[in-house]
Amino acid sequence: MKVITCRNYGASEELQLEDWEIPTPKENEIRIKNYKTSVNSGDWRIRKPDPEIARLYFGLTKPRQPVLGISVSGVVDAVGKNVTKFKVGDRVFGSSGMKMGAYAEFVCIPESAVITILPKEISFSEGAALPFGSLTALDFIQKCKIKENQTIIIYGASSSVGTSAIQLANYFGANVTAVCSKGNFKLVESLGAKSVMDYEEFHSESHKKNYDIVFECVGKSTIKSNLKVLAKGGVLVLVAALFKEMFQAGLLSLTKGIKIKFGPIAETIENLELLTKLTKEGKFKVVIDRSYPLEKMAEAHNYVEAGHKKGNVVIDILD
Known part of the structure; x- marks a missing residue:
């Protein structure tokens, strides 16, 4: 099978196409013939690594797992003898989590992972x-x-997390303000943003409004600038916070009593199934910016790392 490996930390040139043996699933695993995967900000940060402290988890001198990628979308083609949840032929999608390994034509994953059935209404790319x-x-x-009726402002609203946050905040009844570049105003409005502004307006002195939730998706604004527009008793979300911001946020929470949410998320099958239901019913739209073939993985990494993508970048592994 074809895989993309990252055997050394560094630039996107470290991503290389290799031929591996197709793996055999363990007793509790399913093997997925992986039609599509995606590239996200976490992927390029692990590759570099950024921040350097990530080496403590992913490998001190080189990546412990040479095959990156967490998103899988394909068909079950083999199952271990103890598997009961899935059968050969099932269309499935989900996350391999920190085990990664999704930059490959075949992936073995425990059936207990955050994986579920992919309905026929959802494409492999969307999955x-x-x-x-x-x-x-x-x-x-x-x-x-x-x-x-709470107010939420989403900074970096055209990103993968941002486009999702707009729709989910709407689903729960909030009033959404989106912050993104002017070229993405129509996109975020189509997803449900009630008002929009560009980054310059967000940071301007004329921006006096306060919000119940400030949702920072991309790690490109300071905690100080976000707190200026946070209502008293509100919640600041720092999706892309690095160690420095986490330390600062933790200190502010302890000393000032400010509610700040950051850190790793809890991926759950319940949340994946809710998202599946909303997407199947047409209440949630998966935004895909562009697709690349597996062989162009380095190019895809460069595009995502540049920070200008709209929604998601998909990798076409198999037809």
Whole structure:
């Protein structure tokens, strides 16, 4: 089978196409013939690594797992003898989590992983794009205990997490303001943003409004600038916070009593199934910016790392 490996930390050139033996599933695993995967911000950060402290988890001198990628979308083609949840031929999608390994034509994953049936109404490309941004957005929105008619401003609203957060905040009844570049105004409005502004307006002195939830998706604004527009008793969400921001946020929470949500998310099968239901019913749209063949993985990484994508970037592995 074809896989993309990252055997050393560094630039996208470290991503190389290799031929591996097709793996055999263990007793509790399913093997997925992987039609599509995706590239997200977490992928390129692991590759570099960024921040350097990530080496403590992913490998000190080189990636412990040379095959990156967490999103799988394909068909079950073999099952271990103890598997009861899935059968050969099932269309499935979901996340391999920190085990990664999704940049490959075949992936073996425990049946207990965050994997579920992919309905016929959802394409393999949509299945590959769903897990990362939408699971992240949903987990953080749940942590905010969002209520109907609350106000939320989403910074980086055209990103994978942002496009998901707009729709999910709407689903829970909030009034959404989106912050993105002017070229993406129509996109975020089509997803349910009631008002929009660009980054310059967000940071301007004329921006006086306060919001119940400030939802920072991309890690490109300071905690100080976000707190300026946070209503008293509100919640600040830092989706892309690195260690420095996490430390600062933790200190503010302890000393000032400010509610700040950050850190790793909890991927759950319940949340994936909710997202599946909403997508199947047409209440949630998976935004796909562009697709690349597996052999162009380095190019896809460069595009995602540049920080200008709209929604998700999909990798076509098999037809």
